[in-house]
Amino acid sequence: MPTAEATTRTWHEMNQRSLMTEVARVRAALAEYVASRSGQNAEAPIERGEDVRGPEPQEAVVSPALDTLSVSFRLSAFERDVLLLAAGMELDAGFASACAAAQGDPRRAYPTFSLALAVLPQAHWSAVLPTAPLRRWRLLDVGPGDTLMTSHLRIDERILHYLTGLSYIDERLAGLVDVVESEGVHSLTPAHQVLVDRIAALFSQPNPEQRRPYVQLCGDDGLTKRQIAAAVSEAMGCRLYRLAAPALPAVPQELDMVLRLWTREAVLTRSILLIEHDGTDAAEVGRDQALRAFLDGLSAPLLLSVRERRRVGHAQCLTIEVEPPSHQERRQLWTAVLGRLGPALNGAVETVSRQFHVSASVIQAAGVALSTMEGERDGQLPAEREQADRLWEICRRQARPRLDELAQRIEPSATWEDLVLPEPQRQTLQEITMHVRHRHTVYETWGFAAKGSRGLGISALFAGASGTGKTMAAEVLAHTLRLDLYRIDLSQVVSKYIGETEKNLCKVFNAAEGGATILLFDEADALFGKRSEVKDSHDRYANVEVSYLLQRMEAYQGLAILTTNMKAALDQAFLRRIRFLVQFPFPDAVQRTEIWRHIFPKTVPTEGLDWERLARLNVSGGHIRNIAMSATFLAVEAGEAVEMRHLLQAARGECAKLEKPLTEAEIARWVS
DSSP, X not given: OOOHHHHHHHHHHHHHHHHHHHHHHHHHHHHHHHHHHHTOOOOOOOSSXXXXXXXXXXXXXXXXXXHHHHHHTTOOHHHHHHHHHHHHHHHOTTHHHHHHHHHTOTTOOSOOHHHHHHHSTTOOGGGGSTXXXXXXTTSEEEOOOSSTTTSOEEEOHHHHHHHTTOOOOOTTTTTTEEEEOOTTGGGOOHHHHHHHHHHHHHHHSOOTTSOOOEEEEESSOHHHHHHHXXXXXXXXXXXXXXXXXXXXXXXXXXXXXXXXXXXXXXXXXXXXXXXXXXXXXXXXXXXXXXXXXHHHHXXXXXXXXXXXXXXXXXXXXXEEEOOOOOHHHHHHHHHHHXXXXXXXXXXXXXXXXXXXXXXXXXHHHHHHHHHTSHHHHTTOOOXXXXXHHHHHHHHHHHTOOSOTTTSEEEOOOOOGGGOOOOHHHHHHHHHHHHHHHHHHIXXXXXXXXXXXXXXXXXXXXXEESTTSSHHHHHXXXXXXXXXXXXXXXXXXXXXXXXXXXXXXHHHHHHHHTTSOEEEEEEOGGGTOSOOOOOOSHHHHHHHHHHHHHHHHHHHOSSEEEEEESOGGGSOHHHHTTOSEEEEEOOOOHHHHHHHHHHHSOTTSOXXXXXXXXXXXXXXXXXHHHHHHHHHHHHHHHHTSOBOHHHHHHHHXXXXXXXXXXXXXXXXXXXXX
């Protein structure tokens, strides 16, 4: 049985013989035309005639490139010969003189439409039209000339190489598209494989009208959508190329050229195109018009990757939602990826499967990262607890959302010991951690989710004056739950333009999906006030913004926290949709004493500090921290330990900033 290499070599030899035989036939037609004009008998093909034809090739499994191209672009017999006439100029040194002789002018040693119509059989004028295949698909280039019929015809370089059996991506597309390798396609979940089979079946259906519906893949996981597209291409024996939507030219003439070149390339190389339109920035959204024109004009298989369902263009579209793997699928993927490490983790696989709603590709990456840890490379597995902790941290990093440009990530360092609150508030915070930890058991295992998805999101409102510990409490929750904490300033999210606030909020929630993030929406008062009656369009859209955020919070798979300095400004309808409300009171003297006791790190040298006297200063915990830090800088500058006099100087500066006068009762006996 011949090898693949031998089969390829045999096809190339057969293709070359077939092509040169066809070129020789067209050259013979030129010679016959010259002879008929001079009344002489046409000579047989010379120079290459005998060598070109050679022995008849055996039946080939794959047709010659010329036959494939002619069928794919529906070339008539005359159009096929015109293409050969132009190809002969590149492949046969005698073609130039033959063209000059046929046209009776030594200066016209090149093919023209006029020559083709006169010389070649079955000639028809419609082949000259710009809508006919030769010009529509740019198989030929029409050079300069006095008229269309006498202009120089030249075969497109990409087409010439294709006819000779050499395949490559057209250099005019090389800067726009890039090939997608099929790595990771075999790690797709069974549900995603069903999507692959469905799309491949759609693209494989007979298409007599040369029109195909494009497939729109919706979802947040761009990598999984890319792997699905690669799997479709592999199943169909095609190559996959990707194009970023912003790269599409905005100029109509340039866009039309890209459209025709890619359609041609899809036929020549059996390729499928994936357009990624996952971004939401203004530059990318502004390309919708170019994308619409591209989709409407394309007749080749195409997949469009988007975050949310959208209608682009008038072409028929099949929309498919690419859902993340289910809990059971994630657990199976983790078990397969971890291999022998799985049993040693003692339940950690189940924990991360529930907590991190990540894609198969992220699970693969996390498994590789865990396997290459130092202990594994040395052949010594770390202790069970250490290994489980490593798995959690790797998942946390791998699942880290795309929030860095939308929010501020806070490294949580505060612990329960740092948080000074009355016992009822502490109990509520501990109840929040309990809900986050056990939400999967209650919702999925015990069936609350089956009763309805509404209200399953865990939301909390932290209300209190500035500096009373709202942000610190969020840090404590993140530290306890070992999750990332992102702070979103709602005053920066809210926009005066209709619809922009919802778009900004959508970006945040889409980026945070995955279960590894606590969202802290600061300054909620910027969005939530008492919702009045709708008197004008501004009132109506303000209510829409509030409703949108509440809906997203209710559906969010993690914990979302809102902070406000003015709880009284929030209406009861809003408060009813928040699961937890924590009121942060202004600290009394006893609580301020505890804050002062814990405010300095153990490494800070102190001397003679009186916590009870310091607690007389009527400020919140946030201001206490500012005073302690300023006093530490003063002490470092003086080369001394932190003393009461440093704190007095710092307190005066902080109160001056607050425009709060220091009373004698507050600072009595701070300094002797």
